[in-house]
Amino acid sequence: xxxxxxxxxxxxxxxxxxxxxxxxxxxxxxxxxxxxxxxxxxxxxxxxxxxxxxxxxxxxxxxxxxxxxxxxxxxxxxxxxxxxxxxxxxxxxxxxxxxxxxxxxxxxxxxxxxxxxxxxxxxxxxxxxxxxxxxxxxxxxxxxxxxxxxxxxxxxxxxxxxxxxxxxxxxxxxxxxxxxxxxxxxxxxxxxxxxxxxxxxxxxxxxxxxxxxxxxxxxxxxxxxxxxxxxxxxxxxxxxxxxxxxxxxxxxxxxxxxxxxxxxxxxxxxxxxxxxxxxxxxxxxxxxxxxxxxxxxxxxxxxxxxxxxxxxxxxxxxxxxxxxxxxxxxxxxxxxxxxxxxxxxxxxxxxxxxxxxxxx
Numbered sequence: 001x002x003x004x005x006x007x008x009x010x011x012x013x014x015x016x017x018x019x020x021x022x023x024x025x026x027x028x029x030x031x032x033x034x035x036x037x038x039x040x041x042x043x044x045x046x047x048x049x050x051x052x053x054x055x056x057x058x059x060x061x062x063x064x065x066x067x068x069x070x071x072x073x074x075x076x077x078x079x080x081x082x083x084x085x086x087x088x089x090x091x092x093x094x095x096x097x098x099x100x101x102x103x104x105x106x107x108x109x110x111x112x113x114x115x116x117x118x119x120x121x122x123x124x125x126x127x128x129x130x131x132x133x134x135x136x137x138x139x140x141x142x143x144x145x146x147x148x149x150x151x152x153x154x155x156x157x158x159x160x161x162x163x164x165x166x167x168x169x170x171x172x173x174x175x176x177x178x179x180x181x182x183x184x185x186x187x188x189x190x191x192x193x194x195x196x197x198x199x200x201x202x203x204x205x206x207x208x209x210x211x212x213x214x215x216x217x218x219x220x221x222x223x224x225x226x227x228x229x230x231x232x233x234x235x236x237x238x239x240x241x242x243x244x245x246x247x248x249x250x251x252x253x254x255x256x257x258x259x260x261x262x263x264x265x266x267x268x269x270x271x272x273x274x275x276x277x278x279x280x281x282x283x284x285x286x287x288x289x290x291x292x293x294x295x296x297x298x299x300x301x302x303x304x305x306x307x308x309x310x311x312x313x314x315x316x317x318x319x320x321x322x323x324x325x326x327x328x329x330x331x332x333x334x335x336x337x338x339x340x341x342x343x344x345x346x347x348x349x350x351x352x353x354x355x356x357x358x359x360x
Contacts, residue, residue, distance in 0.1 A: 001240045003220045004032025008187045010047045019057045026061035028232040033063045034221045037073045055091045066094040084112035096146050103132035110139040120145040122176050130172050145169045149179035149194040149223045156198030175218040180208035182224030194223025206234035214243045214347035242353040245341050251334040268350045275348045277318040284316025294332045299325040302337035
């Protein structure tokens with residue numbers, strides 16, 4: 001996944017702190033930097049000097065810069081035009097076009113020969129805009145999309161809207177990004193985080209990001225700063241190939257723990273009461289070990305179970321309980337999904353991959 005962080009030049013973050021954030025993010029393997037270029041009348045100070053330092057640090061740390069631009073931004077930075085050549089010289093690889101650009105302007109910008117990518121506003125895109133871009137022969141190989149973030153409380157998107165807009169863009173072959181909030185909210189005058197989804201406003205960056213992946217989002221940006229080390233790690237370790245759930249270990253058995261570290265695939269024939277990992281027995285058979293009965297207790301919603309030798313035909317099968325189930329002497333309860341993450345179970349659709357992050 002092409003995940004990253006965000007910076008807000010001209011909004012009071014000391015340049016030295018911005019440069020340190022870039023280095024920390026790059027050290028964690030993050031390779032994208034979202035810049036919200038100034039568009040509101042504020043005291044910009046030496047905005048061009050600040051931008052220059054940030055862009056230089058991004059180049060030195062091999063980070064792709066995604067710059068959010070509006071007609072007001074163009075005016076504030078005294079740019080006569082949105083020149084792909086100029087942005088390439090600056091080291092900006094992607095222009096995220098917010099409100100105020102027509103389909104004709106977007107199509108023309110997408111046809112640039114400098115390799116500059118154009119990011120649509122995924123939160124406001126419509127089928128008419130997509131159709132117009134097709135008609136205007138926009139270069140879809142240089143188009144992606146990025147949802148907006150919403151610093152004001154109660155203004156974030158609903159999950160339903162995000163999914164509908166994302167599906168519309170995916171149908172056109174366009175990858176989609178979105179934002180998650182951070183614990184530190186230094187730059188945000190509302191101090192309420194910068195999420196795309198309103199329901200993420202008080203969530204951790206890790207859970208919000210994994211939820212967005214489950215919803216089909218292709219790239220995640222941490223919207224707030226300064227980022228915590230654990231937030232950078234969580235964003236950098238995301239995979240778009242699996243729904244990932246956090247769970248508590250209930251087994252000390254090292255073989256069972258190792259078994260649950262796999263990335264599993266949900267069976268196509270969906271069980272009413274459990275997510276069944278269709279490939280889990282194959283993983284276990286390679287060990288040629290027996291699974292003794294252990295912690296064969298009642299199975300609450302979110303229990304992660306492994307069939308033991310008493311269910312010999314199914315030994316090694318991994319399941320996630322979709323409802324409360326009684327104890328079975330042939331089933332070991334090996335872990336329990338955290339209560340705040342139980343909703344992610346419903347995103348494990350037939351054939352979808354899933355994995356776990358465990359803690360003691």
